Amino acid sequence: MLARAIQEILRTSPVGSQSVISVVSPKHLTARALPDACLSSIGMSTGGFKNHVAATEAFIKAANKRKTELIIFDECQHMLERGSSTTVRAAADFFKLFDGKLEASIVLAGLPSLNQLFQENEQLADRVRRPFQFYPYDWQGPDYTHFRAALATALQYLANNGWRTFDLKDAEFAKRMYIACAGRFGLIVKLFREVEVCSTNGEALYPEFAKAYEAAVIGRLIDFNPFDRRITVQTEHMALVYTKVMSEAGVKV
Structure with a gap:
């Protein structure tokens, strides 16, 4: 279902745009790790921004300029594997910075443990759709x-x-x-x-x-x-x- 949606976005995308951006979630979660991963995914330097807010704003502007329609954050369970409750809440706050500014939809993909991200931040939970779980084909x-x-x-x-x-x-x-x-x-x-x-x-x-x-x-x-x-x-x-x-x-x- 997601693959078909991505194919349709790419098929109808204007020339010169970057309709889909894929971001691999960082394994070591810090205030700068997520925005830096976003910037790296589109080939932008991460060293020219004084803090994570400035880096995030730069990514939002770049994505909107590219007419991006979908941003996929993959392996999002990494945000929880080594992070404390403080860093997990910081990750949720990062995604809230997109609200009202980013013109693209966001998909957070990962193992079922990713649900903890929404349990740690009720405001983020209220802004997302209910998680959809993909399972391997059963053997019978x-x-x-x-x-x-x-x-x-x-x-x-x-x-x-x-x-x-x-x-x-x-x-x-x-x-x-x-x-x-x-x-x-x-x-x-x-x-x-x-x-x-x-x-x-x-x-x-x-x-x-x-x-x-x-x-x-x-x-x-x-x-x-x-x-x-x-x-x-x-x-x-x-x-x-x-x-x-x-x-x-x-x-x-």
């Missing part, structure tokens, strides 16, 4: 059907570009891909891109996906390569990786 039920559809779309892309690859309805490959990515579409894309890089024969079959997995994925969720045909995969493996990735995110299953 309707969610898994949607996962299969997303995977089929990726396979169709390869087929349309002349690759020899799996049938769109290959259930065995779907299970192995689910174990490899734990239901996260971003990792499907990552693996397919790696296959395009490492394949030399125009094929995207088990040997190519096994090689891509070894190169691109740190297999912390499962202790084998899911694309190794010598290993028989089980439904229990699918449930295991889903449970582990949800636990890492701090979400109860």
Whole structure:
């Protein structure tokens, strides 16, 4: 849903504008860390401003000048991992500086622990929309059907570009891909891109996906390569990786 909104913004953007700005939230939260991260994201120097207020005002002017429509702050849970209640409140106050001045919408993205940011500052909570939570595809039920559809779309892309690859309805490959990515579409894309890089024969079959997995994925969720045909995969493996990735995110299953 968010990806489609970004694509539409970019499609209709005037030439010379910067419709979408992506800011990676700083791991060490200080009064200057957030505005400096904003300035760096658009290539501006951070050294010419005497304090965080001046730096924030400069970023607002620059974003408005670029006709920015959307600013995405990613990995926002970093604001809470090492910060005290004082620095967390300072982060909330930073976002309140945008109110009435910034002409763009803001998305704060991160793990579920990000909700604490709004719990620490009731004024900020009153200004935002209710959080929307994105989960990995489940390993069973309707969610898994949607996962299969997303995977089929990726396979169709390869087929349309002349690759020899799996049938769109290959259930065995779907299970192995689910174990490899734990239901996260971003990792499907990552693996397919790696296959395009490492394949030399125009094929995207088990040997190519096994090689891509070894190169691109740190297999912390499962202790084998899911694309190794010598290993028989089980439904229990699918449930295991889903449970582990949800636990890492701090979400109860």
